[in-house]
Amino acid sequence: MKNIPRVTSEVFIISVLLALPGSHGGKILVFPVDGSHWVNMNLLLEGLHARNHSITVVRSNTSWYVKEKSPHYTSITIPMPEAIKIEDQNFFVSFLSRMLEIQREGASVLTFVSFYWEMLTALSEIHRQASQLVVEMFKNQQLMQSLRDSQFDLVLMDPGLPGGVLVAHQLQLPTVFNVRWITSGEGHFVVAPSPVSYVPTSGCAVPDKMTFYQRAKNMFHYILNICIDTFVVSPHYNRLCAQYFGPDISFYHLLQSSDIWLMRVDFVFEFPRPTMPNIVYIGGFQCKPAKALPSELEEFVQSSGEHGVIIMSLGTLVKGLPTDITSEIAAAFAQIPQKVIWRHLGERPQNLGNNTLLVEWMPQNDLLGHPKVKAFVAHGGTNGVYEAIYHGVPVVGLPLLFDQFENVLRLEVRGAAKVLDVTKLTRKSFLQALQDILHDSSYQRSMDHLSKLHRDKPLQPLDSAFFWIEFVMRHKGAAHLRTESYKMPWYAYHSLDVISFLIAAVLALMGTVIVMFNLMCRRVCRMRKLKQQ
Amino acid sequence: MKNIPRVTSEVFIISVLLALPGSHGGKILVFPVDGSHWVNMNLLLEGLHARNHSITVVRSNTSWYVKEKSPHYTSITIPMPEAIKIEDQNFFVSFLSRMLEIQREGASVLTFVSFYWEMLTALSEIHRQASQLVVEMFKNQQLMQSLRDSQFDLVLMDPGLPGGVLVAHQLQLPTVFNVRWITSGEGHFVVAPSPVSYVPTSGCAVPDKMTFYQRAKNMFHYILNICIDTFVVSPHYNRLCAQYFGPDISFYHLLQSSDIWLMRVDFVFEFPRPTMPNIVYIGGFQCKPAKALPSELEEFVQSSGEHGVIIMSLGTLVKGLPTDITSEIAAAFAQIPQKVIWRHLGERPQNLGNNTLLVEWMPQNDLLGHPKVKAFVAHGGTNGVYEAIYHGVPVVGLPLLFDQFENVLRLEVRGAAKVLDVTKLTRKSFLQALQDILHDSSYQRSMDHLSKLHRDKPLQPLDSAFFWIEFVMRHKGAAHLRTESYKMPWYAYHSLDVISFLIAAVLALMGTVIVMFNLMCRRVCRMRKLKQQ
Incomplete structure (x- = not known):
């Protein structure tokens, strides 16, 4: 990116200015x-x-x-x-x-x-x-x-x-x-x-x-x-x-x-x-810069070393996936050198790896903003996706409900996510998706690009x-x-009445011309005949 | 207007901040x-x-x-x-x-x-x-x-x-x-x-x-x-x-x-x-606050007393209207107590009143921003209309060419202008339009409203x-x-191919149902006949 003057720092000042409370409220x-x-x-x-x-x-x-x-x-x-x-x-x-x-x-x-x-x-x-x-x-x-x-x-x-x-x-x-x-x-x-x-x-x-x-x-x-x-x-x-x-x-x-x-x-x-x-x-x-993590969590994150951390959360509404699916996920997580923080409310998978920390709640925004976090396994709720974009963290999408399918598809089309069908998920396919996101740098590059565009706003x-x-x-x-x-009535909004009128007018005009032409032809013919007689 | 906190003063600071040159240009x-x-x-x-x-x-x-x-x-x-x-x-x-x-x-x-x-x-x-x-x-x-x-x-x-x-x-x-x-x-x-x-x-x-x-x-x-x-x-x-x-x-x-x-x-x-x-x-x-007028012009403007001033300009391209039209305009101007500043490049009308100053150029924006200026007789070029809106001066529109007709119409629809057909203009109709704009306060109110809306922007x-x-x-x-x-091809953009396909599919489905229903009916009839025999 060339060094074009940015207004970002000024925009920060703007935000502060605008955040000043006015004197009389509504x-x-x-x-x-x-x-x-x-x-x-x-x-x-x-x-x-x-x-x-x-x-x-x-x-x-x-x-x-x-x-x-x-x-x-x-x-x-x-x-x-x-x-x-x-x-x-x-x-x-x-x-x-x-x-x-x-x-x-x-x-x-x-x-x-x-x-x-x-x-x-x-x-x-x-x-x-x-x-x-x-x-x-x-x-x-x-x-x-x-x-x-x-x-x-x-x-x-x-x-x-x-x-x-x-x-x-x-x-x-x-x-x-x-x-x-x-x-x-x-x-x-x-x-x-x-x-x-x-x-x-x-x-x-x-x-x-x-x-x-x-x-x-x-x-x-x-x-x-x-x-x-x-x-x-x-x-x-x-x-x-x-x-x-x-x-x-x-x-x-x-x-x-x-x-x-x-x-x-x-x-x-x-x-x-x-x-x-x-x-x-x-x-x-709703996006905002990350705050410092609680010391225990920070310690866990730092223990990941150069490999970094993957976080996983499937949103506020979902208490847990069926145990056979969570067991596949746990098995895949156990095979990677990264540390994993997994917000999980259901039964604890028996095959959970030593690298995986189960939590009932996580400071998602602060984790996404942490430099050690390399990937986000998410259901694709709007809030989470925006936080991922804001902090530039590529996504493994496991959409479950509603607009989540569309949300992660849009990230996938832009090269910033890999999407899996949760009903067909196996440890192999999940591991493959994780490794793609972690080792193919194009995902990170695409997410960085989206993040830069998203943050570059006049207001x-x-x-x-x-x-x-x-x-x-x-x-x-x-x-x-x-x-x-x-x-407007629907036919007027879509100009159907006007189009009908214009077509009728053109047809009427053409009809008149044809009739007149016919009449003229006949008269000419008759006059010729009269002449010939 | 209730005293809702405004960001206008902050916005002014924003403008100043944004106007700071960056360090590296493109x-x-x-x-x-x-x-x-x-x-x-x-x-x-x-x-x-x-x-x-x-x-x-x-x-x-x-x-x-x-x-x-x-x-x-x-x-x-x-x-x-x-x-x-x-x-x-x-x-x-x-x-x-x-x-x-x-x-x-x-x-x-x-x-x-x-x-x-x-x-x-x-x-x-x-x-x-x-x-x-x-x-x-x-x-x-x-x-x-x-x-x-x-x-x-x-x-x-x-x-x-x-x-x-x-x-x-x-x-x-x-x-x-x-x-x-x-x-x-x-x-x-x-x-x-x-x-x-x-x-x-x-x-x-x-x-x-x-x-x-x-x-x-x-x-x-x-x-x-x-x-x-x-x-x-x-x-x-x-x-x-x-x-x-x-x-x-x-x-x-x-x-x-x-x-x-x-x-x-x-x-x-x-x-x-x-x-x-x-x-x-x-x-x-392009709109900006008015600067002080040259002293001679300021003197002329001040001499208008409580009646105020009307300014008239028909844009950069137009050298002058036919003399019979300008003579009607001059006659109408001569009958009002206001002073008039008229940017006019053609022949000097012989019936020009003492209250009317002909000029070859005028500081239009500075005049429109002057508190004594009460009305703007304009052709309706985009720049002039925006300046009129910015400074809140109601308009008598004399559109001549291109988009000028649409421009003044839009002001008229919003109650901030009166529009005349220049080819049918008489001293009576022009005088009436001037007096309407000057004495019916609704025009000024409408223009003030537009001006307030126009200036109230986050950036x-x-x-x-x-x-x-x-x-x-x-x-x-x-x-x-x-x-x-x-x-996309035009038929795809308008979904005509999809609509045709869906209609065909529905017809095919209906056709199949009808055929099958017929076949079943026949079989039932045949079986009944067989039974009856």
Whole structure:
């Protein structure tokens, strides 16, 4: 890299400047999503609190991660008539083991369809419950009046569970989304044109340069997502829209009219695709420099000598893989000279090597930032992938659920990861993947390149988020950045009426010309005949 | 506006920090466009020079604005076999007067078509000459070798005349565009999906919320622009591509593969529309705070007392309107209590009022930033409109040529301008427009709102331009922000093959089901018959 003047050091100063709290804060009403989404949202809220904003978080009484009390927000707890499914850890654990079972045993079409049906039922249930939270709020007139009296400046929400848009509409407040997934697809698909020929649909692990088969698969998933949205997700919220706002307001219009979309996306990680002026990219905003490790862990890491360390973690939701798989992993680890730190919550594999340390929790970001860490065995959750990119650590991907397949595929396409199918994993294939990542320097080079691109920004993603949230407060929205084209009927949006009209006009013109030409010909012929007679 | 913490003061510090020259500069090869486009480009080059970059500008020997010698760049002058049309001031002046004549006299369809044909011929001629400049460069092998030896980091160019992309491809250099218009349309249309149902086409003055008629008109202009691109502009460059690079490289691919598009667009002024990750918005980057006026002018301005001042300018290219129109304008000006400063190069109107000062040049930005200036009578060139927005001065629009009609329309739609058809202008209609702008406070309020939005940015547009130019230097391009979907065949891009395949598959499946059902029915019938017998 040539020595072109960098603004990075200046950017650091900018970050410090921007992080200074303002003198008068605004009031923000927050609708978060539980689980790993909350980790992100909470980080944003901490920062907003430090910038003197007063924050009120709406949570259900069954919430799992979102605590009632916090030093940086007050909360409104909505008592729910039943426990919320998505807030139940066991739901995901049993879901994963069912899925692995089906995949490993090569299930029949019938089993697969029945499993998929179950999944859709669960999705519908989750959204029914999320919409129920809105009903509970609307029923409580005292609560709604107190929200009105509070004069919030905006609603900040994760539209993964989108009930908050109805409350925002009721309170006539502008909205800012902290978003990656929305209802049942990727956020972009709702606001930006997304040609499925090169924009991978969520749930479909294909690259941006696709074969015919991949494009057909992508189209299939796109149609599937539209069907899921239309028949499984939206009805719950549309029912409420009709009930509370009348027939002119649809749930999708409320989503699409959000002022700013803080998208947890960065194009070193996602494929380039069309976007809109009110989409602000904050992918990797949670990344930060590594802190020192606890002394015991540091000692273990240092004991690896020149070989270095591999770390492995499969995320917050997953308690453990089936023992036969973990035993294969342990056997492969035992054969390498590196030390291994493995976050593992299930049964201890009997064939664990001396070089492998099992832990129940690890300071993942601090380890990834440690110079001795050479590779990251990961499930491919968004947060972990961004940390790996930020610190430049190549990845062995073992995707299990949801977007994890797409996440690690994108790293693989860019030469920074090796991906294995966990249901077919053997000690041999896993060892081979580890050795490839450790000894083929191209993986490290690719990851270093991604890391350099990711860190080279005019404004750090978190500062960008703060700026645009405060922009919406100052100007009571950001209407000038938002198209309202979604209000057009679909045939008008796609110009089908105009195209029909133009084709009709051309045909009419051609018809007239032909008729006139015919008439003229006939007259000429008749005149000739008359002359000849 | 509530007292939400602003980053504006911090942003000022950022600007100062970013403006600090780096220690080691890069080498930039520049292909500018003459005329008002050069004003913009030159400003960027001054800034880049101050940041320690070494700049080489390619110009023709007939260039009008782009001087051979400058303190902030060196130049390469290409001797041309003939004078370049676009670099001839008289070309535009005579073009404008022809156009006004036709419009005022309500020309016949034949006259209009012949004028349009002349315009297309001129456009083709301009691009033929611009491509000739590339030929002259390629023929000069010594020059090309010295360019190779110079090891430039990137080509910075205005793709209004796009010959530079061929040179960049020949030298294998990344490109950054400083762009608004490209070949014969708006830059966005070449890289970002642009549904014509809500994205106004260049050359078609319609808002983003269109009637059916406006949508049909917009579609017509879109098709027209594609035809112009295909038959008038591209052939000149495609011929060169075929000659120098072989059949696989087309001119459009070279355009579309540019790394960064610094787009002279801001969404307080343009309508929101889809964009791409490698488009960076720098609209209004040329705006700066007003400096003090020369003492004589300041005296004149102050003499206006509480009534204030109106300024009028119709841009750099236009020498003067027909005398009957200027006489109507002068008569209207004479009837108002405000003072008027009028940049006027033609014959002095005989009925000029005492309150009106004719000047051959005015410090437009400094006047617009003066608190006494109440309104701006303008043709609607991009630079002037951005200055008006920056300083918050409402506009009376008298569009004459090119994009000026669209520019002032956008201000009008936002309530910050009143637009008149110059060919139908009378002293009465002009006076009415002036009085509306001066006495209906909504125009000033709308302009103040646009001005506030425009100035409220996390990074000033000029700093943004510097950052991304240097980003491309540091990383030798910005491939991760750029889609290569344009390389797909059109039917694949629009998924027509996949849609056909899926429809065929569904039909085949339905066919099979029907056939099988038929067969089964027949068998059942036969068995019944057998049973009955």
